[in-house]
Amino acid sequence: MSLMFSWIQFANMDQCVQCPESHYANSEKNHCLQKSVSFLAYEEPLGIALTITALDFSVLTALVLVVFVKHRDTPIVKANNRVLSYILLLTLIICFLSCLLYIGQPNTATCILQQTAFGTLFTVALSTVLAKAIVVVTAFKVTSPSRMVRWLIVSRAPNLIIPICTLIQLIICGIWLATFPPFIDQNAHVEHGHIIIMCNKGSAVAFHCVLGYLCSLALGSYTMAFLSRNLPDTFNEAKCLSFSMQVFFCVWITFLPVYHSTKGKVMVAMEVFSILASSTSFLALIFVPKCYIILLRPDKNSCLDIRNKIHSRRSSHLKFI
Incomplete structure (x- = not known):
């Protein structure tokens, strides 16, 4: 030393x-x-690029939400559970905006908000995806639904997954903040002539518990989506959900080794990039295909088109028989 x-x-x-x-x-x-004080500032090129990206994607997500609300009575929006879609889109908007907490000179409030917002928002997003996957499996994989299954569909009980999963994550974050919360850290040895100011995670165990819980939710969502991968093409949200979960796993599996091998502002930028990449995967893989049909192929967004596809599929199946 x-x-x-x-x-x-x-x-x-x-x-x-x-x-x-x-x-x-x-x-x-x-x-x-x-020594001069250094942090990921809004004025530097990297800070400007991350800020513009976060704001642009938050606006884009808001526009997608407007499209879904405007076309809320169309078959494709109804078939993919409007309420869960609205919740997921609102959560993604806040996820993109939460990246701004990592840019600028950190303080105690932003250090705490970074981790609690990160854990809570992605828990809401992943539990929403899990609820959507369960709804798809329940609705289309059960050929002769029992009274319990019909009750689950009618009462929208899968929506309760969101508050339950979020409550568990809030408990984990509460224990984290009560025992060893994040704090402002100064490192004078990373860059010559500079003192790097950044947020220290505090308890590394709690931070990895938050990530582990998110990965378990993502694994559950991927498993449920994988079970319904062979549904008719008209209701192919399961494929979109499974692809988004695969990208989520790739982003955060790559994040951990790179995060622990970097120092200073690059570490903060890497965390922001991971949040942007995983949030973008949800937006691009789940909602962009639906927006394409709603805006550019309205002829496919009709009950008549759905009936024709089902009829043609049944006819082709009878020929093989």
Whole structure:
């Protein structure tokens, strides 16, 4: 550790004097200079790029929500559970905007909000996807539904998954904040001449518990979507859900080793990029195909088209028989 300190030697003196951690030696090694404070700022190119990306995608998600609300009575919107779609879109808007918490000079409030918002928002998003997958499986995989299954469909009981899963995540975050919460950390040894200010996660165990819980929800969503992968093409949301979960796993499996191998502002930028990438996967893989049909192929967004597809599918099946 002592090798990281700067030393200076005054004129007509044989001994060296160590500069404090907040200073560094000049090129002549005869004077200590104040280190500048550094963080992922809005003014620098990386901060500007991440800010613009987050704002653009939040606006794009809001436009998708407007499209879904405007066409709420069309078959494709009804078939994919309007309420859950609205919840997921609203959550994605806040997810994109939450990236702004990581940009700018951190303080105690933003350090705490970063982790609680990250864990809570993605729990809501993943539990919504899980509820949508359960609805799809329940509605189309059960050939002769029992009274309990019919009650689940009519009462929309799968929607209760969202508050239950979110409550569990809030408990985990509450324990995290009560024991070893995130705090502002200063690192004077990462970059020469700079003091990096960033948020320390506090309890690494709690942080990985939050990630582990999110991965378990994603695994459950992927499993339910995989079970309904062979549904008719008219109701192919299960394929979109499974693809989005695959991208989610790829993003966060890649995130962990890269996150732990980087330092300073790059670490913060990597976390923001992972949030943007996983949120974009939900938006692009779940909602963009539906917007394509709603806006560009309205002829496919009709009950008549659905009946024709089902009839042609049955006819082709009878030929093979």
